[in-house]
Amino acid sequence: MRASDAPTRDQPATRQAPLASEVRQENPSVTVDVVILTMRKRRLEALLVKRKRWPYEGLWAIPGGVVAADESLEDAARRKLEQEASVRDVYLEQLYTFGDPHRDPRRRVITVVYYALIRADELRLAVADDAAESAWFPVDALPPLAFDHESILTYTMQRLRGKLEYTTIGFQLLAPEFTLSDLQEVYEAILNRPLDKRNFRKKVLSTGILELTTHTRKSGQHRPAALYRFSPRADRGA
Amino acid sequence: MRASDAPTRDQPATRQAPLASEVRQENPSVTVDVVILTMRKRRLEALLVKRKRWPYEGLWAIPGGVVAADESLEDAARRKLEQEASVRDVYLEQLYTFGDPHRDPRRRVITVVYYALIRADELRLAVADDAAESAWFPVDALPPLAFDHESILTYTMQRLRGKLEYTTIGFQLLAPEFTLSDLQEVYEAILNRPLDKRNFRKKVLSTGILELTTHTRKSGQHRPAALYRFSPRADRGA
DNA sequence: CAAATAGTGTCTTTTAGACAATATCCC
DNA sequence: GGGATATTGTCTAAAAGACACTATTTG
Numbered sequence: 273m274r275a276s277d278a279p280t281r282d283q284p285a286t287r288q289a290p291l292a293s294e295v296r297q298e299n300p301s302v303t304v305d306v307v308i309l310t311m312r313k314r315r316l317e318a319l320l321v322k323r324k325r326w327p328y329e330g331l332w333a334i335p336g337g338v339v340a341a342d343e344s345l346e347d348a349a350r351r352k353l354e355q356e357a358s359v360r361d362v363y364l365e366q367l368y369t370f371g372d373p374h375r376d377p378r379r380r381v382i383t384v385v386y387y388a389l390i391r392a393d394e395l396r397l398a399v400a401d402d403a404a405e406s407a408w409f410p411v412d413a414l415p416p417l418a419f420d421h422e423s424i425l426t427y428t429m430q431r432l433r434g435k436l437e438y439t440t441i442g443f444q445l446l447a448p449e450f451t452l453s454d455l456q457e458v459y460e461a462i463l464n465r466p467l468d469k470r471n472f473r474k475k476v477l478s479t480g481i482l483e484l485t486t487h488t489r490k491s492g493q494h495r496p497a498a499l500y501r502f503s504p505r506a507d508r509g510a
Numbered sequence: 511m512r513a514s515d516a517p518t519r520d521q522p523a524t525r526q527a528p529l530a531s532e533v534r535q536e537n538p539s540v541t542v543d544v545v546i547l548t549m550r551k552r553r554l555e556a557l558l559v560k561r562k563r564w565p566y567e568g569l570w571a572i573p574g575g576v577v578a579a580d581e582s583l584e585d586a587a588r589r590k591l592e593q594e595a596s597v598r599d600v601y602l603e604q605l606y607t608f609g610d611p612h613r614d615p616r617r618r619v620i621t622v623v624y625y626a627l628i629r630a631d632e633l634r635l636a637v638a639d640d641a642a643e644s645a646w647f648p649v650d651a652l653p654p655l656a657f658d659h660e661s662i663l664t665y666t667m668q669r670l671r672g673k674l675e676y677t678t679i680g681f682q683l684l685a686p687e688f689t690l691s692d693l694q695e696v697y698e699a700i701l702n703r704p705l706d707k708r709n710f711r712k713k714v715l716s717t718g719i720l721e722l723t724t725h726t727r728k729s730g731q732h733r734p735a736a737l738y739r740f741s742p743r744a745d746r747g748a
Numbered sequence: 749c750a751a752a753t754a755g756t757g758t759c760t761t762t763t764a765g766a767c768a769a770t771a772t773c774c775c
Numbered sequence: 776g777g778g779a780t781a782t783t784g785t786c787t788a789a790a791a792g793a794c795a796c797t798a799t800t801t802g
Binding site for chain 2: 779
């Protein structure tokens, strides 16, 4: 590379001195996909949409769409969240960007994947009127998925498990008030293994991020459970 | 959303029934930037290139370039690594994708950022013949940077510190044989704090991922240090 | 009082962290 | 022997993990 006319990062040599073999290529499409997760029936479930045309017609896919011209990646993801799950103000985090040249047989598509955690109380019936088109699936019993979406789900679960240990991300799946059993269910669903009740409660309470409310919750013929609130004071975030 | 003609993830409504306000937008440019890191003079340093034109002329930038049409994101990053630092087979990991619509004043540029760790022994003099154009800077004494590259460097260091704790990523900055003091220097440079020598050695050796070689390294008027090798047997990777 | 979930404590093992003296080499 | 870095162990505190019984409510 000569110093005098070195291509700089955003002006590749092909723009300056195009060769026959270096024809101007069209830019790739850029999409965001959003893995939308929530707790349903004590399990972690993901919202998927059914594809209605080629490619992968009839298979299920992670909701996604093209990033608009003047929209940030996160804004695009939030727009999708509103469209697909009618939720706002939920936990949203960028996961990874998948860009294999042939991941979509139609054209080059680079997708920036986010994942969102929907609190139990945020979950409206929004998906209901569209039942044939989108549905919730337990993450450990997924249907056949389109594109590279199975790897995306796998990677999401890895990230989630990792973050569970050193962040307060788990609370993002619960209503503002919850029992310690609720919280334990979230951890068990994500980690996919049972936890000891005593050790779990000891550990969670020792962190000081839980606040005991005066409320309890009765359900069935047994002792009511105390409700706690997440207290984000000393929280180092998710 | 009606079931009959719902837009699917890669065929947005704008393609099917364009409205006046939804003119066909050109796709954004997609680049990869690669934060190239190595240990030099007992410090962690990053390779930066000097910009020669607007915008941010004269400021330093993370090496990067447009992703080619039939090239994966990681391939693009490796190509950049070869171009800028003349290295191959180094540790490379995707960091994050930055896509603010106005992060580049010229046009919409979405950049997928990778970071690479160059082992001390891989570091050739490749940068030398191009001294005015690119240079190594200690990560804690960076020059003014172009675009959003300062946040990118900050985020890189966060990721690196996080991964240091639960992976073997630190070894990627060392030659195949190294002393325990070499390794401790890497940890101290990334964590930016001194570590207790006895506790550090105890902990590292207890993991069983180090193999004592028969070699030693003499340097100066003191006792030679034993050389170790990274033994990737029970390694859960970086 | 039977059924069902809520709630609680101890002991052991492992890990983290503070802390200082001796060993070996070169000059 | 002086200078310089290599190498080693103990003690304490904190955290993790195994493990079982009592409490409270409803039907």
